[in-house]
Amino acid sequence: MRILLLLLPLLLGAGETYLDITTAQGVIRCRLFAAACPVTVQNVCDLAEGKRAFTDPATGQAVTRPFYDGLTFHRVVPGFMIQGGDPKGDGTGGPGFQFKDEINAVSLGLDREPVLAGDQLHQQCAYMGRQFVQMYIEPKLAGRGIGPGTPAEQRNAAIAQILPTLQTMTLLQFYSDLGYRYDDKLPASRKPVRGVLAMANSGPNTNGSQFFINLGDTPHLTGKHTVFGEVVTGLEVATAIAAVPRGERDKPLTPVVMTSVKVVRE
Numbered sequence: 001m002r003i004l005l006l007l008l009p010l011l012l013g014a015g016e017t018y019l020d021i022t023t024a025q026g027v028i029r030c031r032l033f034a035a036a037c038p039v040t041v042q043n044v045c046d047l048a049e050g051k052r053a054f055t056d057p058a059t060g061q062a063v064t065r066p067f068y069d070g071l072t073f074h075r076v077v078p079g080f081m082i083q084g085g086d087p088k089g090d091g092t093g094g095p096g097f098q099f100k101d102e103i104n105a106v107s108l109g110l111d112r113e114p115v116l117a118g119d120q121l122h123q124q125c126a127y128m129g130r131q132f133v134q135m136y137i138e139p140k141l142a143g144r145g146i147g148p149g150t151p152a153e154q155r156n157a158a159i160a161q162i163l164p165t166l167q168t169m170t171l172l173q174f175y176s177d178l179g180y181r182y183d184d185k186l187p188a189s190r191k192p193v194r195g196v197l198a199m200a201n202s203g204p205n206t207n208g209s210q211f212f213i214n215l216g217d218t219p220h221l222t223g224k225h226t227v228f229g230e231v232v233t234g235l236e237v238a239t240a241i242a243a244v245p246r247g248e249r250d251k252p253l254t255p256v257v258m259t260s261v262k263v264v265r266e
Helices: 002-012 038-048 123-143 152-166 171-177 235-242
Strands: 017-023 026-032 073-077 081-084 196-199 211-214 227-233 260-265
Touching (some): 017 038, 123 152
Antiparallel strands (some): 017 260, 026 227, 081 211, 196 211
């Protein structure tokens, strides 16, 4: 009997882990992807349960208490997302530490998507044209002796010759050159579609405590944010939060407080 009891958790599986976010508008329950994003889920759960020390922005001292309770959704955009988890409440704060991304780029197909279609950037990274030019076009122009003072006609002709040499580049290569690091040994990653829970960041491997809940599909964020959960109930609550009156930088005029953020293991 004792052996059976010891084996029972293995036979039944590890169970599910949820994050219950309680607000005045209602409760948002998210199922966490612990197998696909173990480091991310562990950090979020430890912060929520007060098991990991963080830096209090008011005092600069390390403290240990439930991190998310009392924080706000500091940025909300209808049809896009709601973002919270910043102890400063303005989008610039965090817990005083950062951790790595957990993304399987191959499972997302980034290794099969070309950056260029003719002379146009892929729709997922079309807004990153400046980085693309700085990383790949300008060095090649400089190698040909072409600079800011070169006549536009000559410069454009050189670019037309350079672009075909970049046709085999994939989104995976482009993002990797930007500093993103991927792990194809992780279970398949989820795309940032409507209803997912993902880490907010300021670039590669800069995760801390901020997260967002998608209210629409965001293919341009694929491979740039760790998707570590999904809303199972309460997506209408998130939608209602996004609809509140807001001011500069999409900050709610009346704070939307997370009265409690609890980890539930079933």
